[in-house]
Amino acid sequence: MRNGSDPVSLSSTGPDYFDIDPLLSEEERSIRAMVHDFVAAEVMPTIGENWLKGVFPSDLIPKMAQLGIFGPTLPEKYGGAGISQVAYGLIMQELERGDSGLRSFASVQSALAMHAIFRYGSEDQRLEWLPRMTRGEVIGCFGLTEPDAGSDPGTMRTRARRSGKGWVLNGAKRWITNSPIADVAIVWARDDEEKIRGFIVPKGTPGMSAPEIETKISMRASVTGDIILEDVEVGEEMRLPEAKSLGAPLSCLTQARFGIACGAVGAAMDCFNEALAYAQDRIAFGRPIAQTQLMQERLVDMLSRISRSQLVALRLAQLKEQDAHTYAQVSMAKRDNVRAALEVARMGRELLGGNGITVEYRAMRHSANLETVDTYEGTYEIHTLIVGRDITGLNALG
Amino acid sequence: MNVVVLVKQVPDTATRIKVSSGGVEIDPRGVNYVMNPYDEFAVEEALRVKELHGGQVTVLTVGGEKADEALRTALAMGADEAVRVSADAKDPLTTARAIASVVRELGPDLVIAGKQAVDDDQGQVGSLVAALLDWPQVTVVTELELSPEGGVAEREVEGGVEVVEFSLPAVLTAQKGLNEPRYASLPGIMKAKRKEIRQVAVDAAVTGEPVLRTTALHVPEERSAGIILRDMDAAALAKELVRLLHEEAKLI
Numbered sequence A: 001m002r003n004g005s006d007p008v009s010l011s012s013t014g015p016d017y018f019d020i021d022p023l024l025s026e027e028e029r030s031i032r033a034m035v036h037d038f039v040a041a042e043v044m045p046t047i048g049e050n051w052l053k054g055v056f057p058s059d060l061i062p063k064m065a066q067l068g069i070f071g072p073t074l075p076e077k078y079g080g081a082g083i084s085q086v087a088y089g090l091i092m093q094e095l096e097r098g099d100s101g102l103r104s105f106a107s108v109q110s111a112l113a114m115h116a117i118f119r120y121g122s123e124d125q126r127l128e129w130l131p132r133m134t135r136g137e138v139i140g141c142f143g144l145t146e147p148d149a150g151s152d153p154g155t156m157r158t159r160a161r162r163s164g165k166g167w168v169l170n171g172a173k174r175w176i177t178n179s180p181i182a183d184v185a186i187v188w189a190r191d192d193e194e195k196i197r198g199f200i201v202p203k204g205t206p207g208m209s210a211p212e213i214e215t216k217i218s219m220r221a222s223v224t225g226d227i228i229l230e231d232v233e234v235g236e237e238m239r240l241p242e243a244k245s246l247g248a249p250l251s252c253l254t255q256a257r258f259g260i261a262c263g264a265v266g267a268a269m270d271c272f273n274e275a276l277a278y279a280q281d282r283i284a285f286g287r288p289i290a291q292t293q294l295m296q297e298r299l300v301d302m303l304s305r306i307s308r309s310q311l312v313a314l315r316l317a318q319l320k321e322q323d324a325h326t327y328a329q330v331s332m333a334k335r336d337n338v339r340a341a342l343e344v345a346r347m348g349r350e351l352l353g354g355n356g357i358t359v360e361y362r363a364m365r366h367s368a369n370l371e372t373v374d375t376y377e378g379t380y381e382i383h384t385l386i387v388g389r390d391i392t393g394l395n396a397l398g
Numbered sequence B: 001m002n003v004v005v006l007v008k009q010v011p012d013t014a015t016r017i018k019v020s021s022g023g024v025e026i027d028p029r030g031v032n033y034v035m036n037p038y039d040e041f042a043v044e045e046a047l048r049v050k051e052l053h054g055g056q057v058t059v060l061t062v063g064g065e066k067a068d069e070a071l072r073t074a075l076a077m078g079a080d081e082a083v084r085v086s087a088d089a090k091d092p093l094t095t096a097r098a099i100a101s102v103v104r105e106l107g108p109d110l111v112i113a114g115k116q117a118v119d120d121d122q123g124q125v126g127s128l129v130a131a132l133l134d135w136p137q138v139t140v141v142t143e144l145e146l147s148p149e150g151g152v153a154e155r156e157v158e159g160g161v162e163v164v165e166f167s168l169p170a171v172l173t174a175q176k177g178l179n180e181p182r183y184a185s186l187p188g189i190m191k192a193k194r195k196e197i198r199q200v201a202v203d204a205a206v207t208g209e210p211v212l213r214t215t216a217l218h219v220p221e222e223r224s225a226g227i228i229l230r231d232m233d234a235a236a237l238a239k240e241l242v243r244l245l246h247e248e249a250k251l252i
């Protein structure tokens, strides 16, 4: 009940059909409750409208920073709070219960941009950028995908050529979340030895521009753009020293995919709560539609998928906490949880009848968003082939 | 200025409440518990008092181990200390006696509580504590200004605002609108985890006998679905409406 909302309108953090809550620590539940309340009060009232207008609610950035949810797993030295992976997953879940665009914003900031600097940057680079990024003063983006290199980033064409003591970048990145509003871009490029290198490129560096892609009919409350690099000069001190191959950006993706696997569950949970309440209220043929066999089956299907996804997300987070996870497990969780969420959202949409196609209800907004989530950070097919390779030992990717 | 805030853990108002088999308590299974929303205003106000005048904020609850969660939420918002009172508190008066005995020992300048708890809506505890301590009390406060000796509070009254002056120490109860409670922050939650919650047991001689006893608890009867009149002209519609109001609703 923040910001004048009525005390009785607090919504619950469920569904939790398999009583997973007791497996969380008190602190993890508190963190979830904090983000849940924040989203309920600050995001839900306006997200439909923002989504329709194609606007990311940027007034939320300082508020999210104040909660401490940018780079929360990082050590305190860099502005983080050293929280558990389970807690991180729950933050993603609650953000995505609001909107996938909101979770994308946080994912890109924490798991892609900040993680790249934390994992592959020098100590100077970490101290320069990370604390400001946790405070939301610097917004980051992560430029890997190109117009002609999506699923296969190894074929990227963006070039980094040595020039004196520094580097000159040329090329184009496409589909980059936050690029038009970012203060700094992590740009991946191929050097003269064909090695993939990472660079920290601040906004306003001559030759760099980031036009917005304005025709999206998915993820409308998130800003997406290009990064155009024309003879962009950066010093050697802007190169991420520990990034020496394509493995570097891919390991950042593993971070972000974990967050997505947890986040997508939140969108599905929101769709289920909406659908259940609607089905109990909506009368057709003289009874609540919840009292029909077909709608009960739909609700059960939705909740079953959610329950499975919740358990997978929790277990993955536990493994990640012990650093005992594999990237193939992350792939399976991302693939399955996102596809399940997409199916749940579509089912919720159907159950809402005509109302379901409007932004006054949430299912179709979630479902449209999840089309992106199913594609980015490795498409459903790519994750199928990553897991397939892992279990057969045979590479069918390419 | 030292402030004690009274907080209570209550079911999240969005959860569907079921009565347990005994018929006088709610079934705790599947219920999500949160800090009483009005207590959030109380905690926030105490934190603002501290930020302005210095001092310490102590949050206090009467309850079992589970209630620690509400205390930790307050600690995560920025409270300095937390006390959980275990006592055989069976009604508002026994609860208030337990609280008053601990507050006496803590000796704060101010006690702030929520104006009521949204679970049982008794709205008695703040007032009873003030009476037991023989301190001034101001209820349903929407605005507060303090000086070292006393304060001025605005209270909501029907159709307007009442301004009252009081001396310290005093007990206030917080109404919605008093402030905008801050969110706990992640670093706050992490710090709260490391803080110790002091446990104080108050024995039966102090809490005494309850004066109220719950004999039954009912959930509201299901409302039947509304009726929408359509496909009629105005005259027929009016006639049907009058008939329904008279025969079915028995209102006219």
Ligand SMILES: Cc1cc2nc3c(=O)[nH]c(=O)nc-3n(C[C@H](O)[C@H](O)[C@H](O)COP(=O)(O)OP(=O)(O)OC[C@H]3O[C@@H](n4cnc5c(N)ncnc54)[C@H](O)[C@@H]3O)c2cc1C
Pocket (backbone or CB within 6 Å): A108, A142, A143, A144, A145, A147, A148, A149, A150, A151, A152, A174, A175, A176, A177, A178, A219, A224, A372, A375, A376, A377, A378, A379, A380, A381, A382, A385, A396, A397, A398
């Ligand atoms: C809203 C949005 C935000 C994004 N944000 C970012 C960002 O911040 N940073 C970033 O770097 N990228 C970002 N992306 C890009 C995203 O990661 C890519 O779109 C994704 O990797 C897919 O690449 P592509 O679009 O080029 O599709 P393609 O690679 O062209 O794939 C097209 C289809 O072919 C299939 N396919 C491809 N190869 C195979 C194969 N070997 N076997 C079977 N099927 C195959 C794919 O599964 C897909 O169905 C974003 C995308 C969107 C839509």
Ligand SMILES: Cc1cc2nc3c(=O)[nH]c(=O)nc-3n(C[C@H](O)[C@H](O)[C@H](O)COP(=O)(O)OP(=O)(O)OC[C@H]3O[C@@H](n4cnc5c(N)ncnc54)[C@H](O)[C@@H]3O)c2cc1C
Pocket (backbone or CB within 6 Å): A282, A283, A284, A285, A289, A292, A293, A294, A295, A350, A351, A352, A353, A354, A355, A357
């Ligand atoms: C863009 C748009 C344009 C439209 N244009 C027109 C128009 O020109 N003229 C017009 O008259 N109408 C129009 N409609 C209305 C449309 O036909 C209705 O939305 C549709 O009939 C479904 O009704 P409803 O939305 O009330 O959903 P509901 O009837 O409330 O159905 C909700 C859900 O319950 C399910 N359900 C209902 N009863 C049962 C049952 N017995 N067993 C199992 N499941 C059940 C439904 O399949 C659905 O999934 C339009 C709708 C839209 C979205």
